[in-house]
Amino acid sequence: MKHAFVPPADLEPLTRHPKAAAPGRHIALHHSTCFGCGDDVPLGLHLKVMAGEGLTVDAQMPVQDWMQGGPGVIHGGVLSAAFDEVMGTSPLLVGAPVVTVHLEVDFAKPIPLGSDLQFHARILGSERRKIYIDAIAHLGDPNAPVAGAHSVFVVIDVEKHFAEHFDKRVVL
Numbered sequence: 796m797k798h799a800f801v802p803p804a805d806l807e808p809l810t811r812h813p814k815a816a817a818p819g820r821h822i823a824l825h826h827s828t829c830f831g832c833g834d835d836v837p838l839g840l841h842l843k844v845m846a847g848e849g850l851t852v853d854a855q856m857p858v859q860d861w862m863q864g865g866p867g868v869i870h871g872g873v874l875s876a877a878f879d880e881v882m883g884t885s886p887l888l889v890g891a892p893v894v895t896v897h898l899e900v901d902f903a904k905p906i907p908l909g910s911d912l913q914f915h916a917r918i919l920g921s922e923r924r925k926i927y928i929d930a931i932a933h934l935g936d937p938n939a940p941v942a943g944a945h946s947v948f949v950v951i952d953v954e955k956h957f958a959e960h961f962d963k964r965v966v967l
């Protein structure tokens with residue numbers, strides 16, 4: 796798949812946190828009203844991100860009718876949000892809460908409504924507070940990706956980062 800993103804060649808390797816979810820286990824919810832992973836939002840992606848081997852995660856997403864962009868196919872923004880969520884959850888494997896600063900998506904094939912979309916993301920390494928991650932999406936054959944993504948996330952102090960906005964949060 797074509798892509799233009801070039802991660803730094805000298806990234807620091809990261810290691811799995813001793814308390815990270817075991818391979819095959821669900822990585823605990825970010826929060827229940829998150830558009831990407833929350834159980835309590837009526838309209839959301841409801842993604843369940845599972846720990847994989849090493850510094851990888853996996854998720855699957857049924858492509859539902861409300862996700863339509865072009866007729867019969869997924870909207871690119873919905874796909875981008877799903878990549879953001881899946882990749883953004885993976886740093887919890889190394890014990891790092893992050894926010895996205897950069898997200899690139901390569902759309903290789905139209906993705907039909909009704910498909911069962913599979914995601915696989917991997918942490919590439921870090922540079923200071925930045926964590927570089929890439930991912931693919933496929934329809935059953937990881938060797939035939941229908942989309943790919945590259946991202947940069949930055950490790951934050953969660954309480955400080957959201958302090959100013961916390962009182963305006965939506966509780967359902």
Ligand SMILES: CCCCCCCC/C=C\CCCCCCCC(=O)SCCNC(=O)CCNC(=O)[C@H](O)C(C)(C)COP(=O)(O)OP(=O)(O)OC[C@H]1O[C@@H](n2cnc3c(N)ncnc32)[C@H](O)[C@@H]1OP(=O)(O)O
Pocket residue numbers: 825831879880881883884887892893894895896897922923924925947949951953
């Ligand atoms: C949805 C909420 C998520 C909450 C997560 C909390 C718990 C996590 C647990 C579970 C994860 C669940 C999964 C979530 C998935 C979805 C994540 C999202 O969609 S997050 C929403 C969108 N993103 C933002 O709203 C960030 C807005 N940006 C900022 O607030 C600031 O830019 C911030 C705090 C991230 C960094 O600002 P500074 O002042 O602390 O630090 P400076 O020095 O500017 O940047 C740090 C490094 O990042 C580079 N950087 C900054 N922006 C960059 C960019 N656009 N591209 C590349 N590098 C960039 C800089 O060059 C610097 O790198 P050098 O160390 O100097 O090399």
